[in-house]
Amino acid sequence: MSDSEHGQSIRLENVTKRYPGQRTPAVDDVTMEIPAGEIVMLVGPSGCGKTTTMKMINRLIEPTSGRIFIGDDDVTKANADDLRRHIGYVIQGAGLFPHMSVGDNIALVPRLLKWDKKKVDARIDELLELVNLDPGQYRDRYPKELSGGQQQRVGVARALAADPPVLLMDEPFGAVDPITRQRLQDELLRLQEELRKTIVFVTHDFDEAMKLGDRIAILQVGSQIVQYDTPEAILADPADEFVEDFVGSGTALKQLSLTRVRDVELHDAAVARVGADAREAVSAARDLGREWIIVLDDQDRPLRWVPVRDVERNGTLSSVTRDDDLEAVTLSSTLNDALDEMLTSSHGVVVVTGRRNAYQGVVRVETIMDAMQQLQGASSP
């Protein structure tokens, strides 16, 4: 994926959308610049025109006036179908075609672009790997056989299939449960580190905007931009009362959404590889004063927490299975996510994974408390 196409900038110039028979325009003279390779979040109350604004970029909605550029190309002059084949599009609930297999769904745009069969097949497997779904297991399944989170992953894979420079996402994670949403967000950030696409992301959830966005545009009715800045700047200095209301109260807790796991000190847990010598693992854990061992597979991916005394009693580490519900966060997760995971787990620590889900360490609850105190100290001197 290292040779994939990076993002291009998007520029909206005096874009207006006026529906016939309505007095006020849905989108009123919007001008904004979305830098290449960044995630820009469009946030605002429902009916503010954020989705309309986004859909004008791929011309699912035609602007009444104004111009939109991707890179140096004026999209309002392009052939609409051709344009859309070069813009990834992800909607809420993924919008997978139920009568096609996962593989065929992903292959839709490459086939429209007439790629040859070999290239398409290779691309399907590559993308499934990229979104952490085993190709052998999932390629030939049908959407109804997947969970909501898995469907959404396939939706993202489908949007990335033809390696478009620009990705439009319309509340993609709105219909999944909070834990799945947090994982999908983490995965998107991990993908973005590799891909550097330009992503326009519509949401009404300010916490999601703070977590994912390099920049946030807060919109009011008519898609009027009230404030367009980095999450830190918006939090520190809201433009007006509307933004303040929208950002919400509990700012110290919000600050936890701005600090990433990679920004705090990670601790070591007692670690053992599956199949390793049990006695050594037990004595190593005892030396650290730990009651639990985190067991990793042969690629350093965490499998499961195992109590030290069980290892001692069984005398083996070879039959440890994967715990699908293991609480874990990634380096790009926020401290808020880590705290959430910790509250559902019983360990007081949460496992941190990095690239390819490899184990990195653990975050302790004390670390989060310290960070909170520091943040509070910083915001109220």
Added chain:
Amino acid sequence: MTGFVEFVQDRWSVLSFLAYQHASLVVQTLLIATAIAVVLGVLVYRSPVGVSAAQTFSAVGLTFPSYAMLGLLVGIVSIGVLPSVITLVFFGVLPILRNVVVGLTGVDQTLVESARGMGMTRLGTLLRLELPLAWPVIMTGVRVSGQMLMGIAAIAAYALGPGLGGYIFSGISRTGGANATNSIVAGTVGILLLAVLLDLALNLVTRLTTPRGIRV
């Protein structure tokens, strides 16, 4: 009802030929009706006015007496196969058209938007998304139509059309005469059997042509 078995045995070669003719008439007109209904449905399903016009046409058309229609057509295109074919196609279209419209308008609009958003053309969206998803509903209409046409095809004999209807008509015209009842029963039972066979066949076709991901 005396000697029904002998009656059928004596005339087996004629009866089986007429049954074949009857089935062939229904299957061919059903194919034509399906094609016409799909084309009409596709032409109207995006417009609300078109949709309600198609629904009204389908509902009102079914109240039209098939016998009267055949009579009118005989005056226009003379007797034989042609008026039977026109009548069967006309009635065959009605239930299918209704289901084509219901099926196509029932496709989840977010899927259509997602298809357009990926750069699928209008025609591509219709052929690769909307029709496959509407297909089970359309085939239900085809099955209803097939059953109905089996019955209507019997009336074709009135215009000297092909099929088992001739036995029913001649039985009725000779009421009380020798073998009159046998003649009517043979024609009717034959048509019932054909109707069951056709429905089984269409059921199989539906299964085979419905994409696996949406099979229930």
